Amino acid sequence: MPIVWSALAVMMFAAGAQSASAQNARASQKTSKALPTAAAARGAPSRTSQGAYSSAQARRGEKAYRINCGSCHAPTAYTGASFLQLWVGRSAYDMVSLLRQTMPNDEPGRLTKQQYVDIVAYLFKLNGYPAGARSLPTEDADLRRVVIDRRVTAAP
């Protein structure tokens, strides 16, 4: 984006447009360079946008989902705006608990806790959250610390 902006600014400048436009464009280029980059988190990630599950875990979760959930739900059933509306601001613990208490619909609680946690990791992946170095934990206290936030998207 900044490259497009400054290229546009140069063209406008060459065409004799007001130089103020070019200055604005250069200023906006500076601002976008100052955007924070994803910091390498040392401690346990506390937000899903920072990578709260591992990719190996999401792969396990995908298999578990296909076997235990796929007969009733398409993989894309829990993605998009409705998912975000429902879950942003809540914790990974809330999601794991809901699934353990209600799903599979015909036999709630049938899976191991590890499997439910892996499925939640898979759902995070489906929703565009990045994988990180650590797995989503299985202890309730740790799960409560993982907040589902808005995933990082391109700045407007």
Ligand code: HEC
């Ligand atoms: C036998 C069919 C069946 C299976 C198997 C099943 N579900 Fe469901 N699921 C449903 C139905 C029906 C609903 C909607 C009604 C409800 O909320 O109880 C639902 C609702 C849901 C919801 C939405 C709950 C909410 O309150 O918004 C989620 C998330 C979900 N299922 C995930 C799963 C996962 C993960 C699995 C596998 C562990 C699974 N389901 C297995 C039938 C099933």
